[in-house]
Amino acid sequence: MSGSTLLSFTLLAASTLVRADYFSTDPLVGKVVPFNAIPYQVMTDTDDPRGFQTGYNICNSTTENQNSLCQTMFMNHIDDFCLWAPAPPNSTIADTEGDVVAWCSKKGHGTRIIPDGAITGLQFIQTPSYIQVAGSLNQALLNIAGEFGGELDSGGQDGEGNPMGGLVYSNSFKSNNGNNASFQQAQHWSFFIGANSFCGKVCDSTGSNPQGLCQNIYDRLGCDYNAPNTAQPGVFEACLGDDMTPVGTYVVDGQTSVFHQPAAETDPIGVVPYTATPAPISSCTTFASAAIFTDGVGITAASGNSLSATPTGSGSGSSATGSSGTGAKTSAKSGAGTGTGSSAAPTGTGGAAAMGVSAGAVAVALFAMLAQN
């Protein structure tokens, strides 16, 4: 492919308009859940108008199949990480944000497996305080439909998280001293996925400023601001890096300021007063994608069961109803990587603000795709 395609997308909140005043008295972000004490479902509130956790947190060999509703995920190493994506095929993030499930590159976590070929570019960065991933994706292979994505995070409109009850662990935070057998919970994390690209940041609770570095209040700014990166389609690399400036914080002429997106999701975001630049990275090692997604070979998307299905342990993932017929649509954009931060700041909300509104959850995403040849 000649030239480059730069995709810059902004994501409006995945916020529920119904009972926006409800906030959990026992929010997910405040829950300390040691790896050896994971409950069947970490969500406890039963009076949330948004509903209850649809998957589960105890995941094992029985739940490891392409119907899995496991909602415990990992961010370990470039060859051992997970993304949140919908359980049913052909779903928008807007419609499924509260119910997304873990899809992992490696077997052994009791989850769905990311099909080989789903991830078309990957940058995995370890900093002193967090782990960041970003890349491009053939999103239909992860059951994602539509041009608009959304944010998944440990907060959520009601404090229950998106997905509700999602748990995230890592065995490779700097503070863990390289012990692969020991998993630490990340209480603060945020992911953006959609428009055939993704990014995510998982913060070490014992690191510097986990809340600020994994802030989840900038859902309309997308990857360029929340996880500035230099991921490129076709490149799979693991790097070390410095911590970024906390999301939303910027320095002009020695003066530190904090940008806040408008409180109302329907208000135009206007001009973001700064361009985020990726923090310095070093010691990058590139990999062949085949070396990373070994466990995804032969795995197809998913069998299209509904959310209410119970884990059966029988699924090999071979039934794949969701993956066919989408190639043309996704290939048109498969060259898109996440922005480098040099792209235009998110353009105004324009007419797109009214699109994508669906019953219940609203997740309107705006994106501007600048194709350069």
Ligand SMILES: *[C@@H]1O[C@H](CO)[C@@H](O)[C@H](O)[C@H]1NC(C)=O
């Ligand atoms: C495996 O996970 C399922 C789903 O969470 C759970 O019901 C079951 O008890 C687990 N099995 C074992 C042996 O832990």
Ligand SMILES: *[C@@H]1O[C@H](CO)[C@@H](O)[C@H](O)[C@H]1NC(C)=O
């Ligand atoms: C995906 O869903 C859309 C909207 O419901 C529908 O029009 C389209 O046919 C579906 N595509 C596939 C491959 O199922």
Ligand SMILES: *[C@@H]1O[C@H](CO)[C@@H](O)[C@H](O)[C@H]1NC(C)=O
């Ligand atoms: C931890 O696991 C990764 C692969 O996921 C591997 O590259 C690394 O060598 C392991 N570290 C140790 C100390 O075994």
